[in-house]
Amino acid sequence: MTTLRTQGIRAARRVRRARPGAPAVRMPTRRKLMRGLAAVGVSLFAGASKAFGIEPAFRLAVVPYRVPMVGWQGAPLRIAVLADLHACEPFMPPERVAEIVARTNALAPDLIVLPGDFAPGLRRIRPEEGRPEVWAAELARLRAPLGAHAVLGNHDWWEAGGPGPIRAALRWAGVRVYQNEAEPLHHGGQRFWLAGTDSAMARPLGGGRYAGADDLPRTLRAVTDDAPVILMAHEPELFRRVPCRVGLTISGHTHGGQVRIPVLGGPVAHLPEAGRYAHGHVTDRGRHLVVSGGLGFSVLPVRFGVPPEISLIEVTGTGAATA
Numbered sequence: 001m002t003t004l005r006t007q008g009i010r011a012a013r014r015v016r017r018a019r020p021g022a023p024a025v026r027m028p029t030r031r032k033l034m035r036g037l038a039a040v041g042v043s044l045f046a047g048a049s050k051a052f053g054i055e056p057a058f059r060l061a062v063v064p065y066r067v068p069m070v071g072w073q074g075a076p077l078r079i080a081v082l083a084d085l086h087a088c089e090p091f092m093p094p095e096r097v098a099e100i101v102a103r104t105n106a107l108a109p110d111l112i113v114l115p116g117d118f119a120p121g122l123r124r125i126r127p128e129e130g131r132p133e134v135w136a137a138e139l140a141r142l143r144a145p146l147g148a149h150a151v152l153g154n155h156d157w158w159e160a161g162g163p164g165p166i167r168a169a170l171r172w173a174g175v176r177v178y179q180n181e182a183e184p185l186h187h188g189g190q191r192f193w194l195a196g197t198d199s200a201m202a203r204p205l206g207g208g209r210y211a212g213a214d215d216l217p218r219t220l221r222a223v224t225d226d227a228p229v230i231l232m233a234h235e236p237e238l239f240r241r242v243p244c245r246v247g248l249t250i251s252g253h254t255h256g257g258q259v260r261i262p263v264l265g266g267p268v269a270h271l272p273e274a275g276r277y278a279h280g281h282v283t284d285r286g287r288h289l290v291v292s293g294g295l296g297f298s299v300l301p302v303r304f305g306v307p308p309e310i311s312l313i314e315v316t317g318t319g320a321a322t323a
Contacts, residue, residue, distance in 0.1 A: 060099070060100065060307070060308050060310065061308065061309050061310070062103070062309075062312055063293065063309050063310070063312065064312045064313075064314070065280075065290050065312070065313045065314070066314050067247075067248055067281070067288045067313055067314065068316050068317065068318045069247040069288065069316070069317070069318070070247055070318055071227075071228045072190060072228050072247070072317045073189070073190060074187060074189040074190020074317075075187065075188025075190070076188070076314050077110050077188070077192075077315040078107070078108070078109045078110045078312065079109060079110070079111045079113060079250070079313040079315065080107055080113070080144070080310060080311070081112075081113050081114075081252075081290070081292045081310065081311035081312070081313065082104060082112065082292075082295060082310060083115045083116070083251075083253070083294040083309075083311070084117040084252045084255055084295055084297075084298075085097065085100075085114070085117065085118050085135065085295055085296055086117055086118070086119065086120050086121045086155070086295070086298065087118055087119070087120065087134075087296070088120035091296065092120075092296050094134050094138055097135050097138040097139070098138045098141070100295060100310065101138050101139065101141050103310060104142060105141070105142065105143045107310070109144050109312065110144060110146055110187055111144055111146040111147070111149070111185070111194075112142050112144045112148040112149070113148075113149050113150070113194075113232055113250055114139075114148065114150035114151075114170075114175065115150070115153070115232045115233070115250055115252045115253075115292070116150070116151050116152050116153025116154075116156060116199065116234035116252060117152075117153030117154070117156060117234065117252060117294075117298075118132070118135065118152075118153075118155075118166050119153075119159050119166060120155070121155050121297065121298025132165050132166050132168070132169030132170075133169055133172070135169075136170060136173040136175075137173065139170070140172075140173035140174055142174075142175075145187075147174070147175075148173075148174065148175045149176045149177075149178065149194055149196065150175050150176070150177050150178070150232070151177070151179075151196040151197065151198060151199075151232045151233065151234055152166060152167065152198060152199055153199050153234040153235075153252065153253060154200075154201035154234065154235070156199070157199050157201075157202040157203065157213065163202075177196075178194075178195065178197075178232060179196075180196070180197055180214065180215040180216075180219045181195065181222055182195035182219055182223050182229070183222075190227075191225075191227045192227050192228045192229070193222075193223045193229045193230070194230050194232070195219050195220065195223065195229055195230070195231045195232065195246075196231070197214040197216055197219050197231070197233045197234075197238065198212070198213035198214050199212065199213055199214060199234050199235065200212035200213075200214045200234070200235045200237065200238055201235060216241060220243070220246070223245075228247050228248075229245060229246045230246075230247065230248045230249075230250065230315070231248070231249045232249075232250050232251075233250070233251050234251060234252060234253050235251065235253045236249070236251035236253060236291045238251070239277060239282070239284075239287070239289045242287060244285060244286055244287055246287065247286075247287065247288060248287075248288045248289075248290070248313075248315065249287070249288070249290075250289075250290050250292070250311075250313070251277070251290070251292070252292045252294045253291075253294075254277070254279060254294075255293060255296075255297060255298065255303070256278060256279035256280075256291075256292075256293030256306035257278050257279060257306055258297055258298075258302070258303055259305065259306070277289065277291055279291050293306050293311070294309060295310075296308075
C-alpha cells in the first residue's frame, strides 16, 4: 500500500512538471544564494565607502554656471564660489582646504566669494574643531584680481565663542567680510556692486524658529547708483525677498541636499519648501540665484551623489552667446 501511494505521488509530480505553459521554478542552490548575498554586501560596502570616504575626501567637482545679467555690459566676470567649508578634523583638515585653494587658483577666477559656514556642522559627532587661524592661513593663499569676499553662515553664529573669531580670522587672511553691506567693484569696463547679508538663521529660538542677523533693506541702501548688483546670502531662502534690482544672488547652506540617490532623490537640508532652492541655477522674473553644492557637510560626514563642489559662475551680458 505504501509503495503504491509513493508511486502515485511521484507520478503526479511528473505530470505537474510536464504541464504545458507552466513555468519551471527552481530554487537557488546554496552556492548561488551565498554569491548573491556577497554581491549585495559588496554593493552596500562600496556605496558606504563612496559616501563616507571617497566622495567627501577625494572628489572635488568644478560646476560651471552661465548667468546672463541684465545691465551687464563689460567683459565676462568669472566668480569662484567656495561655500560651506565646515573646517574640522578629520573631515576638512588644513590639507584638504589647501587642495581646494590650489584648485580654485588654477581656475583663474576674477572674483572669489565664500558664502558662509566655515565652522563645523557636525554637532552630534563633535569632531575636533579646526582653529580659525589654521584654516584661515590656507584661505590667505586665494588669488583673484578682485579679491576674496565672504559672509557668515548660521554655523558661524552658533559657535560657542560667537562669530567674532571667525570674522577676525577671515579678515586676517585678507578676505573682505560683509555684514549687511555693499561695495562697488570694477571689471573689464563694468562697474558693479558686490553686497552681502548676514545669516538669516543666526540665533535659534527653538521650535525650528530663528532670529536672523540679515538686513536686506539696509544692505541695498548702500547701493547708490544703477550699476548691476551681485548679492551674497548664505541661506538661499532669502531669494524670495530679493528685489529685481539684484541681478544675481549667490548662496550655499543646503550642500545640494548632501545625499542624492538616483531616481529616489534625497533629503534637502534646512529647506522649508521642498527643494525649490536646493542646488543649482534658479531664474525668476529676470533674477538669478546660484546655490552652490558646497564643500563640507552637516549632521553626518557623508556625501553621496552630490560631490564637494567649487561653483564657477560666468556673468555675461544678456546679448552674449550662450554655451
